[in-house]
Amino acid sequence: MAEIGECSASNSSMENWAKLIPTDKMYADIEINSDETVIFSETKSTSVEKHEWCKITRNSDLNTATLQNRSSNAIIVDETLVQKDETTFIKCGSEIVSGPVRDVDSNGCFSEWLKRSQEKHTNVLCPQCRAVVQFVGRNHYLLNIAEDILQADSSLRRSVEEIATLDSCSLIQSNLVIGSVKKRNQKRPHFLLGLEESGGLELPCPQCGTEYAGFRCNPHMVHLQCHECGGMMPSRFDTGIPQHCLGCDRAFCGAYWEAQSLQRSDIYATCSPETFKPISRRTISRIPQLTHENNRHEQDITGRCISQMGKTLQDVISEWIVRFSNREIDRTRMPLNHAEMITAETPICHECYEKLVGFLLYWFRISTPKYLLPEDATERENCWYGYACRTQHHNEDHARKRNHVCRPTRSR
Incomplete structure (x- = not known):
């Protein structure tokens, strides 16, 4: 326009x-x-x-x-x-x-965009990150912040007439669930137009319409869609129960429903507690594929090194998680969001846990004396570009003959 x-x-x-x-x-x-x-x-x-x-x-x-x-x-x-x-x-x-505008009155603008997207495409893509939109709802936390800003500077507030015009264009009067992320969840409604008590409308989560574990969702409750199972849970700040992985900021429902003592059923999509739990409660038996920048030769050396020391992978990771929690490790290159906030008791998803394991195995390798490494590994020279080397990804001979678990000494 x-x-x-x-x-x-x-x-x-x-x-x-x-x-x-x-x-x-x-x-x-x-x-x-x-x-x-x-x-x-x-x-x-x-x-x-x-x-x-x-x-x-x-x-x-x-x-x-x-x-x-x-x-x-x-x-x-x-x-x-x-x-x-x-x-x-x-x-x-x-x-x-x-x-979208920068204040709280952007619902009409967003509604216009949503309407156009649904007319043209099967999936609605976020205009910011291009990911498939699964859920639309008001973020009350951000709305409160925006309202505080508008109260501090009233010149930023739209006129009554403009707000009325935007509201008249608004299609989103309550939270919407758009599509689903898992095939097994396709029986769920594509749109949730309201949280009604009638039996004719499938409700998004076990706590909608019925009090469960002492809590019931109100009609304006914002819901989060679990990245793992596609199920819904109420977004709550009053429980202290983590609902987002600090490593990737995605929502996971396992910890929330475990705290609610929910028994899994076929009626609602819910996760096992195993999908989202504290680092200290996780175990691992194999080296993740992404370790050492996906270099399988370095992964093999690390595995043999651990075996020669008479330890298991879990032994090594447990030791380094203690060092990690004691802040004995530089977190600059840690491939997780909110790196400084993460401790051994932080719940994270499986994907982020594997990234953490890869990060800890890098520190294990560079801290291990050469005489404890397999003999064929000690004879290799360091690659100038170290872990940042791009050649190791497409040249097998170079990946095998040079050590890439080291800091770069030359920049590209």
């Missing part, structure tokens, strides 16, 4: 090469005849004040153009989110839409 605009360098003698056609018929088409044009937008329907919205530059191939976001809010171009000052290519037929 293009609002009323004007060119930054109009030249009536030049031939028009593009046209922006607004979806709202109250605005006129914008003909573009300059190789570089800035489009302006109105701040309010009743205001003459205008601000830069985007700049469109004709590309050298004469068939495409580059759009730069010049506004303070995002712009959605062909369902891709373009933030302030970012650029993207556009072509004939590209759809340009005003994206």
Whole structure:
């Protein structure tokens, strides 16, 4: 959608090469005849004040153009989110839409984007990260923060008329579940339009509609969708029970339902507690494939080294988890989010646990004296690029002949 605009360098003698056609018929088409044009937008329907919205530059191939976001809010171009000052290519037929705004009144804008996406595609993709959207709901934590900001600076707040207009466009009056992440969960409704008590509507989690373990979801409850099983659980901050993996920030329901003493059934999708539990309660019997940058030769050396020492993989990992918790290890290269917050008692998912194991095995190897390594490993020279070497991934001979469990001594 293009609002009323004007060119930054109009030249009536030049031939028009593009046209922006607004979806709202109250605005006129914008003909573009300059190789570089800035489009302006109105701040309010009743205001003459205008601000830069985007700049469109004709590309050298004469068939495409580059759009730069010049506004303070995002712009959605062909369902891709373009933030302030970012650029993207556009072509004939590209759809340009005003994206989510930076305050709490963005529901109408989001609803318009959601409606268009569902009309065009089987799966709805997030305009920010392009992942398939599974769930839509209000984030009350962020809404409270936004409200505090608006109270501190009332000039940022939209007018009553603008809010009313956006609300009239809003399709999302309660939380929505969009699609599912597992085939076994396809019997679940694609859309949850409300948390009703009637038996005709399948409810998203065991605590919806019925009190369970002393808790019942209210009609406006925000739900989280488990990354592992696709099931739903209420988003709660009052229990102290972790619902997100600190290593990857994804939601997992295993710990929550274990704390609720929920017995697994075929009615609701729920995870085993094994899928999401503290690091100290996890065990491992094989070296993860991603260890030592997926270099199988280094993995083999590490495995033989552990055996020669008369230990098991679990013995070594248990020892290094203690060192990790005692902060004896530099966490700079730790491949997990919130690295400084993670301890032995932090619940993480299986995928993040394998990343942690790989990280600890790197420290085990570089801390092991050479005389404890297998003989064929001690004869190798260090690769200049160490663990950062790219050649080890496509050259077997190089991966085998050089030690890559070492720090880089030369940068590329």
